[in-house]
Amino acid sequence: MSFEGINSVHLLGIGGIGMSALARWFRHEGYAVSGYDRTPSPLTDELMAEGMQISFVDSIDTIPEGIINNPAKALVIWTPAMPKESDQLNFFREKDFLLKKRSEVLGMVTSAYYTIAVAGTHGKTTTSSMIAHMLKSAGKPVVAFLGGITQNYQSNLILGDKKSKEPITVVVEADEFDRSFLRLHPNEVVLTSADPDHLDIYGDEEHILDGFLEFAHLIDKKGRLYVQQHALQRLGEGKLPKVATREYGLRSGGISAENIQARPGSFVFDYHDGKHRIKGLELFIPGFHNVENALAAIAIALDHQISEEQIRIGLSSFKGVKRRFEIHVNDGDHVFIDDYAHHPEEIKACLSSVRAMFPTRKLTVIFQPHLFSRTRDFAEGFSESLSLADSVILLDIYPAREIPIPGITSAMLLDGINTDQKELVPKEGLMNHLEKANPDVLVTLGAGDIDRLVPGIAAWMNERLNPYAQ
Incomplete structure (x- = not known):
């Protein structure tokens, strides 16, 4: 356009x-x-x-x-x-x-093309990237505006072949922050989750659910809605728009995953939706939550006439998104994974998957809380989800757009974390702390500037594993 x-x-x-x-x-x-x-x-x-x-x-x-x-x-x-x-x-x-x-301009773009919009408190970046990759790898003309840097394309923009005679499909990550997604014009919508977040914008859980419902009602009358099973329960089936709707989830009665196997570097599963059954799919971005994200992407691919073999190739070749369950070290003796998780449910999903992959290993987590308001609103949830680790290291809160709130600090999470090994460590002392702790399986979590520590941690761990490497 x-x-x-x-x-x-x-x-x-x-x-x-x-x-x-x-x-x-x-x-x-x-x-x-x-x-x-x-x-x-x-x-x-x-x-x-x-x-x-x-x-x-x-x-x-x-x-x-x-x-x-x-x-x-x-x-x-x-x-x-x-x-x-x-x-x-x-x-x-x-x-x-x-x-x-930005949201207005995206709205202008989506009004001109057939648009698949992916919304949700969690999972929208990986799911939208996976959908776009599946379409592109099958030769479909696609333009994707994403909220992360894809490993396959090293970009947050995916472009299709301009010479194709087929109409372009736009895939867009629909951001609920500041109600930006209400500017879009979707033909198809994926709702990956509907947990409370951004309460500084919405005020309470009821209003963020209303926001997701309002967004769902933007779907073209001839369009489709793919909704994750727990999001469907939270939103209420009777409140959804009267369009073709499909429920998905690991144990959904609609689109589901069966025979899930957690391996050290991948997850294997069968896709089933009542009409199609695709066995032995392998996804090289591990995590139960990523298997669930893949269900939505596969369902859309099938509805866009992509063959089962093309789906198998597209899924296995998808390398994920930077900072979404990104494995930096996995040599058998030591593991280092970095993830953008900054909400209790995201942390729970990430750490549960790490536990399934490495059930007998000691799990150490470094977490940088993001926003004073989010830390305050979900303090109990953060402590509970971080308790899945054996050892927890907390960094100071990353303020982003906020000014400090009196009494709200990372330290307030410590009492609720159910593990003996837990402490608050300043960023400048983190590497010395890791030297002494000698972690086995290490995970860094957070949406602030913790990503700037990741290259140094990965280099340190690789040097420790192979000290003679030049």
């Missing part, structure tokens, strides 16, 4: 995962793309290498002349994460530039 009269796009917060996917799409479509972000990152480095002009100073002086001199031909995209006092944001507002939120 084209944005009439626009030839340049400027993104405020271009380094965010969702924003950078849009930036890449506009670049691919031939627009001049520029942007601002607070700090450089590997992702902004990649965008600049792809030809985008990015500044890290929030000043009018750093806005490209092509934007300043041709406001009628410019589109400015921003996210709610931009501070209200931003010089660039306020300049664009005062000068009446065409200024739209």
Whole structure:
């Protein structure tokens, strides 16, 4: 599609995962793309290498002349994460530039194409990535806007073959934060989960459930809804839109997984939906939750006339998403897994899967809580899920967009964690602590900046395993 009269796009917060996917799409479509972000990152480095002009100073002086001199031909995209006092944001507002939120622009894109939207408190990044990969590997023309960096494509944007005569299918991760997903125009929807989260936005559990229901009702009348079994129970079947609806889950009465085998580097299972039975599927991104995500992706693939053999190939070749159950070390003696989990249910799903893969090994977890409000709202749940580990190391809370809340700290989780080995460790002392602890199976968890510690931990563990390697 084209944005009439626009030839340049400027993104405020271009380094965010969702924003950078849009930036890449506009670049691919031939627009001049520029942007601002607070700090450089590997992702902004990649965008600049792809030809985008990015500044890290929030000043009018750093806005490209092509934007300043041709406001009628410019589109400015921003996210709610931009501070209200931003010089660039306020300049664009005062000068009446065409200024739209990321969610509005995604809404414009999805209104022009057949769209599969994946929503849910957990699992939406992996599920949307898996669906897009399944379609692309089967030769279907697809464009996917994702909330993570796929290992197969090393990008958060997947592009299909422009030369294909088939119509393009858009796959989009539908974010419930700030009710952004209500801007989309989906033909098909996957609801992976509906647990309470973002209570700073929604206020309480009832209102976030209402948000998911409102989103589901955006489905085209001829469309389809795939809903995870527990999400279906929470939302209430009678409240869902009257469209073709399919329930899925590990033990669902609709689409289910059978004969699940947890192996050290993969999960094997059978897919069954009453009409199709595909045996011995192997998924190389381990986890019971990922098997469940795969059920939705397989069901959609079948409904899009992808063959069982193509599904088998697509599933086994899917390498996952960075920071989603990403295995960095697994040599038989030591294991290191990193995961984005930042909600009690996500932590429970991750650690339960690690336990199934390595049932006799000592499990050590490093967790960085994300947001003061989330730590406060789900403190009991965090403590309970972290109790699945043998040893727990807590880092300080990552504040993100929040200011500290008096009395809310990582230490408040310690009393509720049911293990003798638990402590609060500062980030700067973490490596010394690991040297002394000598962990067997190690998992890092969190959505803050804990990812910056991962390369060092992986290098340390590999060096310890092979100290003579150069």
